[in-house]
Amino acid sequence: MVNTQISKPDDNGWVELNMGPQHPSTHGVLRLKVKLDGEIVKEIEPVIGYLHRNAEKICELDYYCDSLIYFDRMDYVGAMNMEVGYLEAAEKLLGIPPPERAQWIRVVMAELNRIAAHLVWAGAYGLDLGMLTPFFYCFVEREKVLRIFTEVCGSRQETNYMSIGGVYQDFNDKIIHDILEFTEQFPKKLEDIFSSFVKNDIFIARTKGIGILEPEVALDYGVTGPMLRASGVEYDVRKAEPYLVYDKINFDIPVSYRKDNLARFLVRFEEMRQSIKIINQAVKKIPDGPYFNPKAKKSLMIRLRGEGEVYARTESSKGEFSVYLVGDGGVKPYRLRVRSPSLKNLSILPYLAKDTMIADLVAISGTLDLVFGEVDR
C-alpha cells in the first residue's frame, strides 16, 4: 500500500522531515529526523549506522598487523591519522617502538593528511552553503598531497603506509623535495581559498553568530578537536599528551573564542597553516637510521603477541581519536575499541541546531566535519 498522504503535523503543529541517508547536505550516510515548525527546526534525531562495517570486531579476528587497513577505512579522508592512532596503541601493547626516523616520517605524513582532510572539509562546507567554486580549488591542492602519498606508498586515499614498528617504505630525496615544494607553494594558495570564503559577506552572514557552542557544553558532550578549540578550550592531544615526536616540534594550537561556525572555519584554516609549519620543521629534522624496528620483520609480524591493556590517544583531523586495545597473550587482540571523534562531535548536533532554520542546520552540520566511516566504524 502506497502512502499517498504527506504526514500530518503532530500535536505541536510540527511536521517531521526526514533528511538522509541519501541527502546532498549530509555528505555521507547521516540520517536526520527533523521536526519542523515551518522553517524552524524544533527537534533533531540523528540516526547513524548506515555505514557500520563492524571494523572493531573484524580487528579482533585478525592479527595485530592486519588490522591497519580497517583503520584506513574509518576516516577515509584522513587515513594516515587513523594509522598513527592504531599504531600508537598496538606498538605500546606489543612493545615494539618505532625507530626515530619512522616517528618523524609519521609526523610528516599525518600532518600532510591533516591538510588534505581539512581541504576536503572546506570545499564541502562551501558546497553546503551554495558556493560551488572553492570546492575545486581545495581539491586541486588536496590532489597535490595525494600525489605525494602515491609517490610514497602507491595509494592515494587508503594508504596503508605505516606498519607495526615503523613505516612501509622509506623516504627518499625526491619525496622530501616534493614535500618541500608543496609546502612552499601551498600557503599562498591557502590564502586564496581562505579569502574566497571570508571576504564574502554572505559567507560571514551565514556563519557568524550561528551554531554557538559553549565550552562547558562542548566538554560535557565530549566534543574534541577543532570543534572544541573553536569554543575556546585549549586542548590538543599533540600538546596535552605528546605522542610521536610532537614535543620536539614548535607549533601553536589555534584557539578561537567566537564559539560559532565562523570560529570552526577559522580554526581549521589556522590548523592547516600550523601543519605546514610542522611539516617544514619535521622534514628537515628526519634523522638517518632504520625506518622500521627489526623486531617487526615481515616474517615475524603475525607471531607478535601482546598482553595487557593499552589506551592511546592521538589527534586526528576530526578530534581526539583513541584506541583501546586489550591483549590476552595471543596473536590477535582480545578487544579493540575505538573512540571516534566524529561520533562525539555529531552528538552535539541536536543541541546546536535546535530552534534554528533548515538552512542553518545544514550550515551547522557542515562544521562538524563528519566522516561516516568513522562514526559508524
Next chain:
Amino acid sequence: MNVLTRLADFFAALGHYPAYVLAYLFETLFMIVFVMVSFIVMIYLFRKYMARLQLRIGPNRVGKFGTLQLMADALKLVGKESILPAGRDDLPFRIAPLIVFIGLIMGFALLPYGPLYYIGSLTVTHSDVSLLLLFAALAIMPIGEILAGVSSKNKYAIVGALRGVAKDVSFEVPMMISVLALVMMASARTANPLNLTNLVEVQFIPYGIPQIIGLGVFFIAMVARASFSPFDMGESDSELVTGHTTEYTGMRFGLFYIGLFGSIFLSSLIVSLLYLGGYNGPYSSYLGFIYLLIKALILVLVSFTIWLSVPRIRIDRFVNMGWKYLLPASIINLIIAGIITLGVGI
C-alpha cells in the same frame, strides 16, 4: 520596416491575407528557434565558463569542443522514464513545468529586439502596453514553480514552494516600483511609456546612469526571479534536495532546467533593455540587435560569476532585505527619478 512586413513581402504572391498569416507563423517560428538556440548557447556557455572558473575543462567529448553535449543530455532526458510520484496532484503536477516554460516563452515574445541590418526590426509583439504584459508574463513562472512544489506531495518540494512564495512577495514590490520610476522618466519624452519600444528608444542616456539605485534593485530582483545562487533558496540543493523540482524526472525536469537558464538570459535582456539603453547605439538601425545581444551576454556572464562564487543567502535574511533595503531603495530611486524628470528632463 520590420521582420513581419519582410516576410509578408516574401509571400506576397499568395495574396494579402495568406501572406500575412504565413508571415505571422514564420515570425513565431523564428522567435521560438531564437529562444531555443539561445537556451542551448546559454547552457553551453555556462558549462564552459563554470569549468574555466573551477580549473576544469568542461564538456569536450561529444562533438567538437563538446558542443553536442547538450544534445546528448537532452536526448538522455527525453529517453528517461518520467516517474510520477504516487501521491501527486495529477493535473497540476503535469502542467507545472509547462506553465514555467510558457511563461518564459511569453516573456521572450514580448521583448523588442531592435533592428538588424536588412531584416529590419525584430520585434515580434507590437502592443501599447508591452511593459505591463512583460511583467504579467514574468509573474506566470512562479505559479508553475509553486504548483510543482505543492502538487508533488513532497515535504522538500513544499518547503521549496513556501520559500518561493516568500521570495516572490519580497522582491516583486521593489521591482515594480523601480519599473515605475522608469516609466515616469520616459513619460517626459514619449506619450506612451508603457510600450517597451518607446521606453527603449527614449534612452539617449541609458537609464541605468540616472537610476543607478533602480538598476541595482532591479538586477537583484531579476537574479531572484531567475533563482540562482545567492537567491536559490527555493531549490537550494544542499538543504531541500532540489526544492520544488525534487519529484520531477525526465523531460519534465528538463523544462525546469531550461526555465532556469532561459530566465537568466531573459532577465539579462530585460535589464539591458530597460537600464542599459537596449539596442540604442551608433548605427543602431543596422546593428541594434547586436548591441542588445552584447549587453545581454555581458550581463549573463556577470550572473554566472555571481552564481558560482557566492553562497546562498538565508530566506529570512532575503525577506528582510526585500522589505528593509530594496523597498526603501526603490522608493528613493523613484523620488530621484521624479526630481530628475521635473528638473532636468532627460
